[in-house]
Amino acid sequence: DAMVIQNPRYQVTQFGKPVTLSCSQTLNHNVMYWYQQKSSQAPKLLFHYYDKDFNNEADTPDNFQSRRPNTSFCFLDIRSPGLGDAAMYLCATSREAHYTFGSGTRLTVV
């Protein structure tokens, strides 16, 4: 089945230690997104790519970066994770307003 796959499902990282979350898709959708969702909060958009065009939300911290080496893969890099970065990170793709989300990566910072 075509889908969006996020790895790992759970990630524990140390305070200040760089971490990378990955997302892959088999849908061949041209738009990919990274959302941050904290407990009982609305998902907050961090970045999105329209093909290779990168779009950074104005309030996304500089600590967060992203890479999309090809249509299928997208990565979220957190350079120096703080306790406040603990959250669920959701990857999504879309084509013509139809969205598909991955299962998310739950990030814990210790």
Add this chain to the structure above:
Amino acid sequence: KQEVTQIPAALSVPEGENLVLNCSFTDSAIYNLQWFRQDPGKGLTSLLLIQSSQREQTSGRLNASLDKSSGRSTLYIAASQPGDSATYLCAVTHSGYSTLTFGKGTMLLVSP
């Protein structure tokens, strides 16, 4: 700046009840509105998509309505079941190329 509000934040009902979840948005110039379901610790699953020119969409026991002029949408769930227990989020877009703006969701618990 678009703001999306969902009421109630949490809802607990016995199995079999019909229920309504509410979503409101401050900027009525939307392109479409979507309802998503999120199970605990999981990603989002799209339930219903309503284009701005439409008034409602139905899928099985779910019916979503949209009143763009008043900035409101409702999700109606008929004959609720324990398997409906999840968080329901609504989200809007402003164009075919814009991103989703989400509400915080309504956490639904349906008891057997």
